[in-house]
Amino acid sequence: MKCAETGKLNLRRELGLTSAVSIVAGIMIGSGIFMSPQFVLVYVGSPGTSLVIWAVCGIICICAAFSYAEMGTIIRESGGDYVYILRVYGPCPAFVVAFTTMFVLRPFGIAAIALSLAKYAMAPFYLGCTPPILVVKCIAASCILMVATANILHVRFALAIQVVFLVAKLVGLMVIVIGGIVTLAQGHYGSLSSVEIAFEGTKLGVSPVGMGLYQCLWSYAGWYNLNYVIEEVKKPEVNLPRALMIAIPMVTILYLLVNVSYLVVMTPTEMISSSAVAVTWGNKVLGGWGWIMSVAAALSSFGSLNGSFFSGGRVCYVTAREGHMPDILAMAHMKRLTPSPALIFTTIISLIVLIPGDFQGIINFFSFTAWFFYGITLSGLLYLKIKKPELPRAITVPIIIPILVLLAACFLVLAPIIDDPQIEYLYVTIFILSSILIYIPFIHFKLFPGVLNKLTVFLQLFLEVAPTDKNL
Template sequence: MESRKERSGSLGVAGQELSSGAPGLMLRREIGLWSAVSLIAGCMIGSGIFMSPQGVLVYMGSPGASLVVWALCGLVAMLGALCYAELSALVPESGGEYAYILRTFGSLPAFLVIYIFTLVGRPATIAAISLSFAEYALAPFYPGCPSLPQAVVKSVAASCILLLMLVNIWSSRLATMLMNVCTVAKVFSLLIIVVGGAVVLVQGHGRTEFLLSAFHNTTQQAGRIGMAFYQGLWSFDGWNSINYMMEELKNPKQNLVWALMIAIPLVTSLYVLVNISYLLVLSPSEILSSDATAVRWGNQILGSWAWLVPLAVALSTFGSVNGVFLGGSRVCYAAAREGHMPRFLSMIHVHHLTPAPALMFTTAMALVLVIPGNFSIIVNLLSFLSWITYGATISCLLYLRIKTKNLPRTYKVPTFIPVVMLLASLYLVLAPIIDNPQMEFLYVFLFLLSGFLVYFLFIYFQCQPKCLQMATFHLQLLLEVAPTTKNH
């Protein structure tokens, strides 16, 4: 790892190259506008829209309020993405939240972000989505079985993770192409659900009675509303995925904003229409009693073609895991480049030009979390972690507005947008803790405290094993990886 002087990043040196990097070796700019749209939409559309409708309805208590929550989740994602777009113009580096916090608030806060992100955040996301993939992929082989064998489920989830690791190591272009194919399949499957609901409504068989009592029994508790947003925002998670790969985006100043303006409204519209379709076909009690809302919808509407729904969900979750791999490994790579992770993780393959060590590390952490994995607990835990990080990142933008008024900006959002996003972040972090404290929140707090100990021991005071340098040397030779320069 690097010395403290080398790590003391600030906004003014955001674009400097690392002197120790091998000249000319860097990640390729291979992501165009439509690939960026595909990446954002593909990361957002995962298992959530097929499983989370139950969670939102449980916490909100009424179908009308749940639809409002879905629409507001899309608005929150859009506002957050616009704030991130301005930050990416100021700090044009890969790494997303980590890079923005590092260049604004310095080393310690950035390390805490990367500590949570690389050890828990992204690996847990990969574990949760891959478990969903395994359940839907295995469902046709266990007809009528109320619960699948967990050993088989976790074996399939682990196989999914390992396969996608190999794809991402082999070629970023291949991983992007896979993302594009899966995104088309996801949008098509959601359109099938939307059209199916429309057909039921035109035929006069729709359950329109939910409109008469759309807001009956809506909860008034702030904590339950916050948990409903956790469930809904889980389905929108991934709106910031392109920020992790800024150094691989073609014409980033223009393509980033366009990609966000196309992808997020598209996904929001599809989500709201899909939820309306669910409510037209299934009663609220049927939705609440089903862990797989889309499958139950398919069994009632598609008949002998109902197998298309598990297939669509499996493809959707497979693509989402791929998207998380693409973004998550780049954050690990960027942090290692700054000295907040072992330097070996900042290297890329000399032939394929992919961050192979970072991908392998992310895979290893995800495989560990697959073993005890529980989907619902992971969702709430990740949402809590995410909104702590989002709030800290949005505060970077407000701080820079005050501190660097005269800094040239190629893109700027109205000030009220980051203010609204910061207030939303505070609400989503504090409301569930105050109204409904859970042990998971205490675990997060204790894990965050352990980050201070790790930082001062290994980063600040440089207490590192002497064998680390030798291990790095041998791993470099074995995996054919080398240091990099930053891509401007």
């Protein structure tokens, strides 16, 4: 549709409650729950403590999500952290967030999910051995292109994919939960047979707990994504909190039950030595049907990839709309009303970062960056609650909740650096701060606008896109 007053295009409000729940839960339930449990166990040392970590992460995400929900009903614009920091702290800090998100966090996250998807998809064809890396990367690239095409063609098509794959991944996880319940009913309690056994070998250092939280929170990633697309949510003041109240507690309970199933079926040693804990679980419980868990993990990763693309493209789109990226990225297709230039840009960057290889180590080092940005956003919410309580908001959370999440964010940022300082953290910091060198000449002083204007006109005609209006 077009805005009657300006003649510009608007993105459609296509996300109802079901779509909103599928976006949140569909992105949260990805490859993490099929792979991260063994890494959490490695860091914290005991099955009981790992369950505590999973529960704590669920509580942190619930509190953080509702804090973001209040922020989203005060500042009703898509873009998440970027637009909140922009409105509270100004353009320069916001550009740092946008630069890091668009060129590192989003594309590396998309590439990592695609690689996980490809590995699980190829597992049944390479039993007992590792699939060739070239094959894995080709499958991953194909999945990225497939998801990008779906999101570019039509919003409803992308949302339909999200709902369908959410159902598929829930079925897969319920198979694991039911398998665990049957095992418990048969009197096999595994590592959870007693409190002493469950907590034997616990590591309570700052670094082990911090890294365990990092691995676990990677599985919960996605709790914030609805804020990135809030302009496309129908009745956001109603559907935003409802979607969060349904999705996050559901995922938290499901994750705890799945981990209990893993722990009663496998020993800690088996979990730690497994490259894909869900597949190992399937081989032990389902026997010859163990390959089903590879399919379930691949479907889960595909749904998460689709949701990440849907919200990630909107970050790029909003950043350009605010003048922090080329104007072409803030345009929408004239017929489909999707932010196709932003989605194409996200696709290209994701394919480029797919080339080098395994991103697990790099993602670990950038996880603390993400929580640094979450902490800045939460401090902005505290500022608005204290200094501007008169601003209208559909949701109000007790001030203690964002304070506690802010403290958790500070711990997550500082814990691995203080307890186990590594030079990589310095490299990450330098990379993030280097965005200021781009902001000052090209954004603040607007150097070389002529070249970009000519390129924008050419791409606008080629892609059949037009400027959009944010006053929805």
